[in-house]
Structure formats: C-alpha cells, structure tokens
Amino acid sequence: MATKSKKSKVYQMKFKVTAAVLFFACAISIFFCGIVGVNISKVWSWDVINADAVYDTEEFREFFSNTLDQAVLADIYYQSEGRIEAGLAVDREELLNGFKRYYGIVDGVITGNTEVNETYDGLMIYGNIPESLHENLTEYEELVESRLPSYYKMYIQRQLDEYKNCVRYLDGMKNFLYYVEDENGNVIGGNTTKSEIGEAERTLVLSAGFSSDHLGENPYYFDVYDNSILEKSNFKFYGAIRDPLLPGDEFYDLWQDFGFAKQSIPILFAVFALSLLGLLVCMIYLMRVTGQKEKGGKIQFTVVDRLYNEIHFLLVFLFYGVAFTVASTLIEIILQGRVVFWNYVFATVLGTLYLVAVAVLLSYVLSVTRQFKDRSFFRNTWISASIRRMSELFTGKTFRGWMVIVMLCYGLGNCVIMGIMVMAPFYGYGKFSLLAGIGLVLFNVLCMYWFIRALRSLKEIMVSVKESSKGNFSYPLELNKISPSFLNFAEDVANIQVGLKNAVDDAVKGERMKAELITNVSHDLKTPLTSIISYVDLLKKEELENERASGYVDILHEKSYRLKQLIEDLIEASKASSGNLTVTKMRVDYKQLTLQAMGEMEDKMEAVGLTFKISCAEPVFIHADGGHMWRILENLFSNVIKYSMPNSRVYVDIFKMDGYGILVMKNISAAPIDFDETRLTERFVRGDASRTTEGSGLGLSITQSLAEIQGGTFGIQVDGDLFKAVVSIPLWEAEEEDEEKEEE
C-alpha cells in the first residue's frame, strides 16, 4: 500500500477511507470472479483446468459419447427405414410388454398358456385353460386380435420417428465422422469413408470386445462407451473427430468455449488472487489504524463496540446464517435458470447481500481489533460483566466473599444428594435413595432455617432503621445477634445511628446551652435591676422639689418594671423554644381553664370595654400542662386586650376536632392588620411596628412554643380586621392513665 510510506500519515482519515474503498473494490472484484467462475463451472468440471485440449475434457467425452450412441442406434440397431417398416428392428418382448402394460393385462394362467403369433394379430393357445377362465380367454383373444395390430403399427411408427431423429441429429454433427462395418468388413452405414477416418488423427474404434481410443492425450475410460447394442452385434464402429473442427455444430461450440475458458481461467485466478491479497492488505492496514488517530493513541470506540462481544458475535453469526441461506437459495434458482428476468433481480440482491456481508465482516473484525488493542475485549463480554457484577456483590464490604462459597456449597450439596438419590437405584442401592431423599429434605430445612435466621436479622436491622427514622436513635441493634451475612450492614446502620444520635445530641446540647446562656445573662441583668427598682421606688418616696423630676421618676418606675417583664419573657421564650421546660400533662378542662383565665384578666378586659362570648357545646378535656395552658391563654388574652378595637366583642369557641381540643379566639383589630400573619409567631415581632405599647414581642412566639411542646399547634389567621388565633391541643383520651409524663 502506498499509504504505508509515511508512518505519521497512515492514521489520517483519508487513508483510512481509501483503504476501506479499496477493500470494497477488492471484495466486488472477488464477487465478479465468483460469477465468472460459476458460469464456467456451469459447463466445465474441474478437469478443464488440467485438460490440454477440449478432447481431454469430461464434457467433450460425454457429448461425444451421446453422439456416438445416436449413431449406433441409427446405423446398427435400425439401419434403415425399410428395415424398421419390415419389422426387423422389433423387439418382440418390449412390444408385447408395452402392449400388456398399455391395456392393463396381467400375466397369469392365460398369458402363460398362450402366445401371440408372429404377425401380431392372433393368439395361439398351447396348454389347458380351465373352464372358468374361458370367458377371460375369449376377451384376451379379442383384445389381441382387435388392438394389437394397431399397437404394432404405433410401435413401428415410434421406431421410425426415433430413427429419423437420430439421422437428423447426426446430420447436424459436421465434425463427427463415423462408419459401421459388418463382420465381413463391408461398410453398412455412416457418414464418411474408411479412408477419411484413416486420415483422421482423433479416432475411435469400438466393437464387442475391442476398442481403441485416440481421441485425446490420455487413454480413455471405456465404460463411457459401454453400449449394449454394440455388445450384442458383430459390427465394428469407427468414429473420429474432424480436425480442425468446422464451425456449425456443437462440437465446434464446445471447442470454442473450451478455448475461452482455458484463456480466462488463469486471468480469473490472477484477479482473484490479487483481489484477495488487496483485501487482506487493506484489512490488515485498517486493523492496524482503526480507532486511533495517531500511533499508540487512545482507542476511540464506536457504537457497535459497546455491544457485549458474545452478543455482537451472535448477531454477526445470525446475519451470516441468514445471508448464506438466502444466498444459496438464490444461487440455486439462478443456476437452474428457469426465470430469466428474475435472475437479474436475484443477482442484484445477491450482490447487495454480498456487499453487506463484507461490510459486516469488516465492521466486526475492526471492532474486535479495537477492543483487543485496548485490551478490553474480554472485559467487554457479557460473561465478564456478569462475573464482575456478581463479584461486586460478594467482594468488598457489602457481602463477604465466603457468601459465594456458602451459596456454592448449598447448590453442590443439593446436587450431590440428588445425584445419590437418582443414581443409587442404578447401582442396586435402592435404600440409599430413600436415605438421600430424607437427607435432601433435612438439608434444605436446615438451610431454610439459616436463611430465615439471616432474614430475621435483616428484619432487626430494618426495625432499628425504622426506629431511627422516628427519632429513637438509641434503639439497640445487638450486633452479636445479627447473622454474619448482614453484619457489615448492621455495623454501618449502627454507625449511622450513633452519628445521628451524636448530631441530634449536639443540636439539643447547643440549643440548651443557648437557653442557659440567655438564662444566665438574664440572671445577671436581674441583680442590677433589683437595685434600680428599689432605688426608683425610694426616689419616688422622696419629696422632690421639681414637678418634672417626679415625672421622670414615674417613667423610670414604669420602665424598670417593663424591663423586668421583658427579661422574664425572654427566659421563658428561650426555654419554651428549646424544649427546656418541664411539661406535666394532665386532664385539663378546656372550658374551665378559659373561664379561669378570663377571671384573671377580667379587670383589664373591662378597662378596655371588651365583651367576651364563649361557646362550648360539650365538655372538652385536653391532655396538657395547666400552667403552660394558662400562659398561652394569658398571652392570647393580653394580646386581644392590647390590640382589640375598644368596646368590641371577642368570640371564644371551644370544640373537638380530629382528636384535638381546639380553642378559637376571634377579635377585631383596632389598627389595620398590614403584616404577614406567618411572621407574627416569630420572636420579637409585634403587631405595631413602633413598639410603643407594652409587651416584649415574645408573647405569640412563646404561645406557639408552649403549644408545640404539649403536642399541639398554634395558628393565626387574619381576614381583614378579623384576627383569629387557634390553639389545638391533643384531647384527653379516656383510656390513658393518669400518669405524668416528664419531658426535659
């Protein structure tokens, strides 16, 4: 290949394409060689390659022998029309058998005791024919008398026709020379003279018992000329081929065809060999450069390379199976040559199929080559992939390697026991078969037991994980009770639990520390505040000369108490939100609680002229901490008192719903509500942005936290000026015992 001259360039795309085109060209050339070869082989067998002359070929001999047979038939068997008409060429047996067959006559008593006469128009009776058959005899007699003469005439006519055909055939054979000699040396038939045959180079003499063959180079096979007619006669047959041949008969055609074949075969072989060589070279070149852009470059794969190699091979194999079946059928049809038009179509299909097959082969070979070059051929097999997948299961930490062995042992155990069970009777140990059967059951029961044990430990792990998901991280996962197959898994789960527990503990600890910090800071604030309150109070008692000064003292007095309230709220808020509060739950009457709370707040409500409307259709008992509930209601009521439209009504509804005792408090806001209701429960968010009114901004936040630590919810809805607070607390279940649940 010219492309190999420069190594650096051989990986270029244009060379690859050229090589592929060349490859296909060679393939096409091989295809045409095949077609020519098939055409030659239609006429000639393999000996055409060895034969020097047409006379040496089997085809020539066969044709010659056929012609010879015709000549023997015409000139020895029939000899002349007159002889046929005289009935001299009649084969009596053949004639009578044909007649009997034609009329369905079966040989038996009648035919055995009779004979047809020489003129074929009557019956001669020799033996005794039983009375019972006389009727049949008469019938046979009538048949022979009436039908046989016409059958005889027909027979003679057929012989005449055959004779004429032979003569006509022989007349056409210009290059076939022969004559027939009787035992006395007189020529009795033929198309030539003794002298001409004598001059001829390629001659043949046949007679009963003697032959001489000078037709071709090699002594010929006598059996070809094994002619029964000649064997029965005393005639001698002299045959020859005219040399040189004259055009116009089939010998000449054969000779010419031979010449052509003889000429074309070497060319054919040469072209074939060259094409094959080209094909191989192109393929080797392509194999070398495929998948790479430079020497030693990274292998680039195509889509087909992703197929598992077994599957790829099977697909290619399947394609070739189908292709060969189709191709051989087509070739057969074409060679039979029955439908001339379709031959072109079939040939086209065949050619296309051939090209596709070549392309598939090239693609497959190159794909395999690429994978070999990348050393990934075996890795890219389904078996390898499966093994890898299996080994992933059993190696590493997920499953222990010996699990494979255990499984194999299980399979092997079953096989062995079953083998014993099946084979034992053949060796005469029938008892062992029964024993093995029992063993098989026991073995499997045992294995099942182990399996169930393993499953149970899986269940243990699952339960533990479920507990963890509920937040119970201290659910014990006893590793010593876990089946070894899940031990790694269980350890991982245990580690996760520990990790989660630590994380949650840290979070709780952090939250608690925060609450403690706030509490401590608040304590430190309280001590100086005590002094402030005391001395402000003392100041108030002093006789102050200045009116304004006493006004200031009043403000100091008020604000110091406000500060006190703020600090207390802060502590409570931090405790409530961090869950750092003791919750003592008991059976609490929601209605009574509300009435008590209202009693406590009654004076303040009256001061702002609020009227409360309570509706409670049935007793509602909730599972709650009364003290915390009071704080919730206190916050809500003081909220209402602070922000309600004066002299309006406040509605309080208490009812049960979905396992919760629900309190809904509705009031009309004095100021338009222009803030996001969801933000109200956040700490330090207040209804009035100016923060002038009393309150820490923690009230609703505390309320929400308190509701939540009691397992309830707190929500706020705003609809225009209507402000709605909803406190839902779990109902007291009659079944529950009066136990006190303590939560830190």
Next chain:
Amino acid sequence: MEQFNILVCDDDKSIVDAIEIYLKQEGYRVIKAYNGLEALQALEENEIHLILLDVMMPEMDGLNATVKIRESLNIPIIILSAKSEDTDKILGLNFGADDYITKPFNPLELMARVKSLMRRYTALGSIAEKNNIIRIGGIELDKDAKEVRVEGEKIKLTATEYGILQLLMENAGKVFSIDEIYEKVWNEASFAPENTVSVHIRRIREKIEINPKEPRYLKVVWGIGYKIEKI
C-alpha cells in the same frame, strides 16, 4: 415595742443598702452581710430575728448558709434570688427557707412578706385557739363573726367572697371546680359558661395575698379548679 434585728445578706451592696432603708422605715434594725460566711458570723455576734439571704454569693452561697443556720436556729429565712425557676424555689424551701422571693422584687412586697413572717414568728403562735376559727398560714376565718383576718388585720370581703373562701378553707387542699363552687356557694346549678366564680376568686386573692400574681394561699389549678393550700 421591741426592736427586731434583721440580717440582710447579699453580695450586691446597693441592694443591701436599699433593703436596709425600707426595713428601717418599718422600724427594724438591720445587720448587713455580704456573703454566707459573714452572715454566719453576724448570727453568732447578734441576736437575729429574721434573715434575708441571697443565693448566689461568694465564699458561701445562700443555700449552704440556710442549711448551716437551720442546724441551730429556727428563725424565719427569706431567700432572695435571681433564679426564678420553680425547681429553684422548691430547692430553697426544702433547704429550710420560709419564703422565696425572686429578683427583681417589688420592695413593698418584700416588706409585706417580712412583716408577715415576723408577725407569725413573734406574735401569732401565742394567740389562743378559738372554736369556729379556721387558721391557715396568716389567714384566720372566724365563722361566728363572719370575719377574715390576714396577718391579724381584718379585711373586707363580700358575702359571696366570704362564702367561697370559707368553702375552700374548710376543705383546705381540696380542689373545687368552678361548677362545684358555684353550686355550693350560690346554691343553684350552673348553666352558662361564666367567669363569675373566677372573677370572685381573683378578687379574694387580691385581698388576702401579698402578691396576687404569686399567691401563697389561694391557688389556681389550671383547667381543674381552685384550692386553698394547706400550710
């Protein structure tokens, strides 16, 4: 009148001084200490009738001092503390304190509590028992006179308030629900949900308690009812 000595112990000098002013106004004599050890020393050196003790102090804290004092003395101890948790209060009272006041306190409340304890410590114990008088802590309910005295001082109650207080005091420690109180005091069944009873309770508390927000006697059991604490 005999002058009583009160020991005020707090590590914050300004608080001690402020308390001293109030106590002197009430006619008490004040001995000052700034930590637990000083307090114990002052106790040895003086005859003390009542102690005001801070909890968080250097050297020796209030709780330990309380324990030490209780080893030998039976005088009233009031703990003053910034710790306002229920657990802190319970702890302090269990250690032997008679009262627990959280900082920041109202000076007037502090004075009221001091007086209350002093009165009981010095005078009340000696008063002769009369029939038909129910006494709980500093509260006396005279059923014959239909009078109520708190720390010896007569207070004015309405007939309903008196009825409620009598019911609760006769059954000290027992919790009465609103409905029960209504039925027993008004002598009729309660129908509509009303806050009448709870309003009366609040008013009673305002009259008998030093700090109505942190009642010592008339307690609310939230969502269940009311009771007078057995003291």
